[in-house]
Amino acid sequence: MSQKISLTRYLVEQQRVDGLIPSQLRLLLEVVARACKSISQAVNKGALGGVLGTAGSENVQGEVQKKLDIIANEVLIEANEWGGHLAAMASEEMDGIYLVPNRYPQGEYLLLFDPLDGSSNIDVNVSIGTIFSVLKKPEGDRGVEESDFLQPGSQQVAAGYCVYGPQTTLVLTVGDGVAMFTLDREQGSFVLTEENVRIPEDTKEFAINMSNMRHWDTPVKRYIDECLQGKEGPRAKDFNMRWIASMVADVHRIMTRGGIFMYPWDKREPHKPGKLRLMYEANPMGWLIEQAGGAATNGRQRILDIQPTQLHERVSVILGSKNEVERVTSYHTGL
Ligand code: AHG
Ligand code: MN
Ligand code: MN
Numbered sequence: 001m002s003q004k005i006s007l008t009r010y011l012v013e014q015q016r017v018d019g020l021i022p023s024q025l026r027l028l029l030e031v032v033a034r035a036c037k038s039i040s041q042a043v044n045k046g047a048l049g050g051v052l053g054t055a056g057s058e059n060v061q062g063e064v065q066k067k068l069d070i071i072a073n074e075v076l077i078e079a080n081e082w083g084g085h086l087a088a089m090a091s092e093e094m095d096g097i098y099l100v101p102n103r104y105p106q107g108e109y110l111l112l113f114d115p116l117d118g119s120s121n122i123d124v125n126v127s128i129g130t131i132f133s134v135l136k137k138p139e140g141d142r143g144v145e146e147s148d149f150l151q152p153g154s155q156q157v158a159a160g161y162c163v164y165g166p167q168t169t170l171v172l173t174v175g176d177g178v179a180m181f182t183l184d185r186e187q188g189s190f191v192l193t194e195e196n197v198r199i200p201e202d203t204k205e206f207a208i209n210m211s212n213m214r215h216w217d218t219p220v221k222r223y224i225d226e227c228l229q230g231k232e233g234p235r236a237k238d239f240n241m242r243w244i245a246s247m248v249a250d251v252h253r254i255m256t257r258g259g260i261f262m263y264p265w266d267k268r269e270p271h272k273p274g275k276l277r278l279m280y281e282a283n284p285m286g287w288l289i290e291q292a293g294g295a296a297t298n299g300r301q302r303i304l305d306i307q308p309t310q311l312h313e314r315v316s317v318i319l320g321s322k323n324e325v326e327r328v329t330s331y332h333t334g335l
Helices: 007-016 023-049 067-080 210-215 218-228 247-257 278-291 322-333
Strands: 054-058 064-066 086-091 109-117 128-136 158-164 168-173 178-184 189-194 205-207 260-263 295-297 317-320
Touching (some): 023 128, 023 158, 109 278, 128 247, 128 278, 158 247, 158 278, 168 247, 210 218, 218 322, 278 317
Parallel strands (some): 086 109, 205 260
Antiparallel strands (some): 054 064, 109 128, 168 178
């Protein structure tokens, strides 16, 4: 790329040249990117900024909140509430939806986010991130309700994540493929560093928390067992394994070089469909992966086709290189 293209320019061109995004959505994405820059600063300060450690509270899902979970949540809310582009927000770290206060103009979009993904990696200086999803508020004059958020992932109008790692990278889709932007700290702006990201359909790399193996269901056990048999087994090739424990970082690796990521349903808490959250993690990541030529299912169904029934709904997640995801899914469905 000879000339540097900023995120701002990229979005203006998406709006003006391709007519892909309305101006309100462009503004929304710019604001989310600005919030991510600010979270990135806080992450980088680490112990110097007093941002490490737990906050001493729990979220609605009973998970202990880290200081950065709360800081990132506040940064996203404060950045987004006054711009006039949003009607309401929902977050992994808030019990209910957050309505844009009456003193600000109301927009037509709904923003959902996992403000800080990979919380267990904050204090150990391993990559973490922010994941976001944008929906349109259903038509009508009444105020926003929680049920307005319960739209299948196929209705998303934008989705993305920002990974805070050795580089800070923002990865975005508005339904026209996937683009990656790297934060240029001297300029203070995100610069386009990759367009039309494509995930290879085949892979030799899987990501799953192997310590849960004894709790898995038969199809997942079968798939991993076949991978582990390597060249001598039915797959006739050796596999490699990675598990970062930040979905954002595992997905980013898959976006970069392919692979399969799984956080499947397991027998530890059989009533729970999975660990990961449909609205803040699986839907945005599922759409990004599909937009890059990969696939995302819960083992039986395309993630994006799932009709949510609760804001904080959990789901089993299998995503990444298409042929591998289809294989694991076929082990579940028998098709
Ligand atoms: P979060 O930090 O937002 O709660 O998400 C953590 C998720 C996900 O990022 C990761 O893939 C998974 O939990 C790791 O779980 P284990 O610690 O069970 O491996
Ligand atoms: Mn998460
Ligand atoms: Mn989180």
